[in-house]
Amino acid sequence: MHGNRVALGAAATLLGVVLWAVPGAVTSAAVGRVVADPSGSAAQPVNPSALPLGDGRLSTSPKVGYLDSCQTSFPSTGGAQVVGPWINTAAKTWNSTAKVKVEGTVSWPNASFSVTRSGGKRVIKTNDLPNHPTGVFPVSSSDPAAAYDLNPNRIAAQSITWTLPANPSAASKPSCLSGGAIGVLTDGAMLYDALDGEGRDAVAHEILDSCDGHPDQSDTYHHHDVPSCILDAATGRSTLVGYAKDGYGIYVERDADGTLLTNASLDACHGRTTSVTWNGKKKVLYHYDATLEYPYTVGCYHGTPITTAQGGGGSAKNAGLGGPPGGGPGGPPGAP
Secondary structure, three states: OOOOOOOOOOOOOOOOOOOOOOOOOEOOOOOOOOOEOOOOOOOOOOOOOOEEOOOOOEEOOOOOOOEEEOOOOOOOOOOOOOOOOOEEOOOOEEOOOOOOOOOOOEOOOOOOEEEEEEOOEEEEEEOOOOOOOEOOOOOOOOOHHHHOOOOOOOOOOEOEEEEEEOOOOOOOOOEOEOOOEEEEEOOOOEEEOOEOOOOOEHHHHOOOOOOOEEEOOOOOEEEOOOOHHHHOOOOOOEEEEEEEOOOOEEEEEEOOOOOEOOHHHOOOOOEEEEEEEEOOEEEEEEEEEOOOOOOOOOOOEOOOOOOOOOOOOOEOOOOOOOOOOOOOOOOOOOOO
């Protein structure tokens, strides 16, 4: 999302910790309900060349494979200006292997984030600069990506602190996603929901960099899913890759054959209850799961989300906090 959609959440980042556990299979679509699959059958993988397009898959209540959005109307601008040829609108699929990426390699040596846990609280502090290179933003007119998504925004350091419950509990009922940040990932960048500024499938439509990120109008770098650079590194059965805004963990889980989970294994909030490593111990608890299918990470909040400031939490782009040497935040060295 980089256009007119209101970002109602702030964000943070967390310590990049890789934790392992062996989850059980879940077949229920009910929110938070656990139904063990004694056969332990492998998940049926989805085809990256024909992923289901999330356009129109909005709901006003929890529903598997949908995003429960608090916002129900969207402007006609605010995302990519052209539908790319990797999107098959007739078949309602998109080809992730053919999608254009934003060019460039910009490092962020001043990236900073931390996670501390004290009592019942987990405190996350970040400047939202990722621990990996990004593309060059604003997108250059000479970049092939500009033909589809001429993102005019820059990447700037933020100043964000989130205090989450260390042991979250289920709310009386799930709640909708209000836009903007819904969580944080282990690369130090924030996680937004699966929608672009026009209410479409952001992962399919918006042109992202090599680690599937881009900045919005507050110059806040973010992802709309768990990006390939994190998915590829999460090779175990269960890997913690982030925290949602309600305090629950976001995991990459794979079956015994190494296949990533699909929506068929998850509930309406895009999660399930299995044994994972949490706070340094194996526990059976609810968590969200990353998939290649829309809505990718969180479909609704299982717990109670914290209240945060609007947007990315405040820009520090003019304070010399983290821009590449010799250049402005998000630009190549020597950029104005």
